[in-house]
Structures are given as C-alpha cells and as structure tokens.
Amino acid sequence: xxxxxxxxxxxxxxxxxxxxxxxxxxxxxxxxxxxxxxxxxxxxxxxxxxxxxxxxxxxxxxxxxxxxxxxxxxxxxxxxxxxxxxxxxxxxxxxxxxxxxxxxxxxxxxxxxxxxxxxxxxxxxxxxxxxxxxxxxxxxxxxxxxxxxxxxxxxxxxxxxxxxxxxxxxxxxxxxxxxxxxxxxxxxxxxxxxxxxxxxxxxxxxxxxxxxxxxxxxxxxxxxxxxxxxxxxxxxxxxxxxxxxxxxxxxxxxxxxxxxxxxxxxxxxxxxxxxxxxxxxxxxxxxxxxxxxxxxxxxxxxxxxxxxxxxxxxxxxxxxxxxxxxxxx
Numbered sequence: 393x394x395x396x397x398x399x400x401x402x403x404x405x406x407x408x409x410x411x412x413x414x415x416x417x418x419x420x421x422x423x424x425x426x427x428x429x430x431x432x433x434x435x436x437x438x439x440x441x442x443x444x445x446x447x448x449x450x451x452x453x454x455x456x457x458x459x460x461x462x463x464x465x466x467x468x469x470x471x472x473x474x475x476x477x478x479x480x481x482x483x484x485x486x487x488x489x490x491x492x493x494x495x496x497x498x499x500x501x502x503x504x505x506x507x508x509x510x511x512x513x514x515x516x517x518x519x520x521x522x523x524x525x526x527x528x529x530x531x532x533x534x535x536x537x538x539x540x541x542x543x544x545x546x547x548x549x550x551x552x553x554x555x556x557x558x559x560x561x562x563x564x565x566x567x568x569x570x571x572x573x574x575x576x577x578x579x580x581x582x583x584x585x586x587x588x589x590x591x592x593x594x595x596x597x598x599x600x601x602x603x604x605x606x607x608x609x610x611x612x613x614x615x616x617x618x619x620x621x622x623x624x625x626x627x628x629x630x631x632x633x634x635x636x637x638x639x640x641x642x643x644x645x646x647x648x649x650x651x652x653x654x655x656x657x658x659x660x661x662x663x664x665x666x667x668x669x670x671x672x673x674x675x676x677x678x679x680x681x682x683x684x685x686x687x688x689x690x691x692x693x694x695x696x697x698x699x700x701x702x703x704x705x706x707x708x709x710x711x712x713x714x715x716x717x718x719x720x721x
Contacts, residue, residue, distance in 0.1 A: 393422050393423055393424060394423045394424070394494035394495060395423065395424045395425075395426065395491070395492060395493050395494050395495075396418050396423050396424070396425050396426070396493070396494065396495045396496075396497060397425075397426045397427075397428050397447070397484075397487065397493050397495070397496045397497065397504075398411055398414060398415055398418070398425055398426070398427060398428065398437075398497045398499075399427070399428030399429050399449055399496070399497070399498055399499070399501050399504055400429055400433050400437070400498075400499035400500070400501070401429075401433065401452070401499055401500040401501050402429055402430045402431035402432060402433040402434065402451070402452050403433075403452070403500075403610060404433075404608045404609040404610060404614075404637075404675075404677060405432060405433060405436055405608055405637055405639070405679075406608060406677045406678065406679030406680060407433060407499045407500055407679070408429065408432075408433035408434070408436045408437050408499075409436065409586055409679050409683070410499070410514075410550060410584040410585070410586075410679045410682060411437065411497075411499055411514075411584075412436075412437070412440050412586040412659075413584050413585060413586055413588055414497065414584060415427070415437070415440070415441060415444075425441070425444055426444065426445045426446065426447060426493070427441065427444050427445070427446040427447070428446065428447045428448075428449050428487075428504075429446075429448075429449055429501075430448055430449055430450065430451040430452060431451060431452070431453070432638070432639055432640055434446065434448070435639045435640045436639045439639055439656075439658075440586075440659075447483075447487055449479075449480050449483050449484075449501070449504075450475075450476045450477075450479035450480045450483060450503075451476075452472070452473070452476050473502075476503070477501070477502040477503035478503060479503070480501055480502070480503030480504055481503035481504070481505070481506075482503075484496065484503070484504050484505075484506055485506065485508075488506060488508050488509060493509050494509060494510065495509065495510045495511075495512060496509055496510070496511045496512065497512045497514065497548075498511065498512065498513050498514065498544070499514040499515075500513075500514065500515055502540050505543045505544050510545050510546075511543070511544040511545050511546075512544060512545065512546045512547075512548055513540075513541045513544040513546070513547050513548070514547075514548045514549075514550065515537075515541065515547065515548075515549065516549060516550055516551055516560045516563055516564045516678045517537070517560075517563045517564070517703060518534070518537070518538075518547075518549065518563070518564055518565075518566050518578070519534055519562055519563050519564075519566035520533040520534050520537055521563065521702040521703045521706055522702060523700065523702050524702075534566065542577075544577075545577070546577055546578075546579060547577055547578045547579065548579050548581045549564050549578060549579065549580045549581065550581055550582065550583055550584040550678075550682065551564040551565075551580055551582070551583060552580060552582060552583070553580035559583055559678070559681055559682060559685060559711075560678060560707070561706065561707070561710045562706070563678075563703055563706070563707070564580075583682040583685060583686065584679075584682060585679075585682045585683045585685070585686035585687075586659050586683065587659065587662075587663045587666075587683050587686045587687050588686050590659075590660075590663040590664075590667070590686070590687060591667075592664070592667040592668065593664055593667075596664065598664070598665070598668035599631040600631075601630040601631065601670060602630070602631050602632075602633065602665075602668055602669045602670060602671075603625070603630065603631070603632045603633070603669060603670070603671040603672070603673065604632075604633045604634075604635065604665050604666055604669040604671075604672050604673070605621055605632065605633065605634040605635065605672075605673045605674070606635050606637065606666075606672065606673070606674040606675075606680060607634065607635060607636050607637045607674075607675075608637045608674070608675050608677055608680060609637075609675050609677065609698045610698075613698050613699060614636075614637065617675075617696065618634065618636065621634065621673065622634070622648070622651065625650075625651055626649070626651075627649070628649070628650050628651070629650065630650060631650050631652070632650060632651045632652070633651075633652045633654065633665060633669075634651060634652070634653045634654070635654055635655075635656070635657055635662065635665075636653065636654065636655045636656070637655075637656070638655040638656060639655070639656045641655040641656065642655070643655055643656055663687060666683075666684070666687055666689060667687055667689065669689075669692065670692060671692060671694065672684065672689065672692050672693045672694065673693075673694045673696065674693060674694075674695060674696070675695070675696055675697065675698055675704065676695035676696065676697045676698075676704040676705070676707045676708035676711070677698070677704060677707075678703075678707060681695075681707060681711060690711060693711075695707075695708040695711060695712070696708075
C-alpha cells in the first residue's frame with residue numbers, strides 16, 4: 393500500500409471535482425490518501441471524503457475584475473501565484489519531513505514537487521491561450537509552463553489521447569508540447585468526472601421542462617452570472633434550479649417563484665438533477681465539460697465562458713461545433 397497526497401488548485405471547484413474520481417480510484421486500489429489544499433476546493437474534497445486526513449496548503453484568494461477583460465487582473469495576480477507556489481513547495485517539504493509520501497498528485501499547484509518523492513502534475517492546458525492582442529506571447533507562456541511541469545516526474549492530461557476524440561482540443565494536444573518535454577512524461581489518462589457511471593433514475597420524480605444552472609469560477613464573475621440569470625428567469629413559468637457552487641455555505645434551499653436556489657448538491661443529487669434537465673446552463677470550464685460528457689448531456693448545454701478566459705471561449709466554440717451545444721458570450 394502506498395500513501396498519496398492529492399492537492400488541487402483552489403480556483404473555482406473544477407480542479408477539486410476532477411480529483412474526486414482519482415481519490416476514489418486510489419482508495420479502491422488500497423492506497424492511503426491524504427487531501428491537501430485550501431478554500432472551497434479543499435472543502436469540496438472533505439465533503440466527499442470526510443474520513444480522510446487533510447493538510448492545509450498555501451491559500452490563494454484571487455479575484456477577477458468585473459469587466460470582460462481580465463488581462464490586468466491576471467498580471468496583478470502573478471506575484472501572488474508565484475509566492476503561493478514557493479509557499480506550497482516549502483509546506484510540502486515540511487509534510488515530507490513528518491511522514492513518508494509515496495506520490496504527490498498536484499492539480500495545477502505549481503510548487504508541489506519534490507526530489508524526495510514521485511510528483512505528478514495534472515493539467516489539460518499544455519498550450520496556454522491568451523486574449524486577443526496578447527497571443528504573440530503564447531509560445532513564451534507555453535515554454536514557461538513547460539519549465540514548471542518538467543520539475544514533476546509525470547504530467548497527466550485528463551483527456552483522450554486521440555485528438556479526434558479530444559474534449560480539450562488544442563489545449564491538451566499542442567504540436568509543440570513534445571518539443572518542450574519528453575513524450576514519455578506526458579500521459580493521457582482519459583476524462584475525469586465524479587459522475588462517471590451515473591445513469592438516470594426514473595423512480596424519482598423531477599419537474600418537467602426543468603432548467604438547471606451550474607455556477608462556478610472565481611468571484612465576482614460567479615455572482616455576476618447568478619444575478620444575471622436570476623433576472624433572466626424572473627417570471628418564468630417553468631422550473632429552474634440554480635446550483636451556486638458554494639460548498640462552504642449551509643445547504644439551505646431558497647425558492648423565488650419557479651426558481652430554486654441551492655448552494656451545493658452532493659454528486660448523486662446533482663447527477664440526477666442534470667440528467668432530468670432539458671436545458672443546462674453552465675460555464676465552459678473543462679471540468680464541467682467532462683462532467684456533462686460523462687452524463688451524455690453536452691448537447692443540452694448552454695455554455696457561457698467566463699469573461700476574459702480565452703480557454704473557456706475556445707472550449708465553448710469547440711464543443712458547440714462537436715455537440716450542438718449553445719454558446720452565449
């Protein structure tokens with residue numbers, strides 16, 4: 393039996409949610425798992441695995457701007473990201489001095505590598521997309537990212553290896569990735585979803601013509617989209633469920649006419665709600681896309697990219713071409 397430390401980036405809930413099936417897999421294989429992280433992403437993992445030990449790592453509290461361009465918000469965030477990586481690295485060394493860890497699995501936490509143990513880095517963005525006007529810097533951004541992940545023993549890409557089946561498209565299958573890093577280090581492990589294997593349960597009753605909204609991502613954009621959709625559906629005659637993506641809040645439902653607002657749902661309830669929904673509205677984050685793909689309902693989705701996130705804009709367009717999902721920008 394080996395001991396694993398699994399730690400996702402705290403940037404929305406997607407990095408944590410796609411670690412859930414990995415933790416389940418490690419536990420099924422008989423390994424001991426310690427959870428690591430901070431903020432809502434650690435809260436989500438602890439809700440799924442309340443009996444597992446956990447360690448708090450360097451906190452990250454980034455906020456986006458309220459506009460449609462986030463370039464300067466990201467530039468301002470760079471010092472914090474670098475400092476957090478340095479702190480993460482130091483905190484990992486402290487953990488390794490206390491106990492033996494056989495493998496560290498880091499979902500986009502740059503600093504969680506060590507020569508004292510095997511280190512794995514998870515990302516679907518081997519290619520970094522930048523906003524219009526900044527794309528001339530993409531080769532540099534890609535090389536800098538490669539310098540980060542070459543410190544790890546392996547890179548796991550949660551996507552199909554065959555580009556024709558890919559959910560991430562050019563993000564996970566850039567032609568230049570192999571030139572930056574030996575191909576033996578990059579492993580395509582297939583999409584990761586906490587809903588893998590879930591099927592529709594028709595023994596329970598759900599309202600007809602149901603629309604489900606799945607909110608996620610950094611503030612203030614998450615709250616701004618919630619307010620926008622509350623206004624959009626005000627006075628609707630069909631049922632709407634808004635899942636706020638706030639696992640740290642008390643799970644109290646609020647009803648406003650035909651709209652039900654709930655901070656968080658467990659996996660079973662959320663999967664069944666989505667499977668019984670004729671219309672789904674969500675951000676085009678990659679983890680959300682993997683979840684909808686696992687449930688076979690991507691064609692029901694209206695994907696709304698987070699403003700200023702070119703990779704989400706790209707994924708929304710990519711999936712619209714492949715599945716017929718709608719894109720709202």
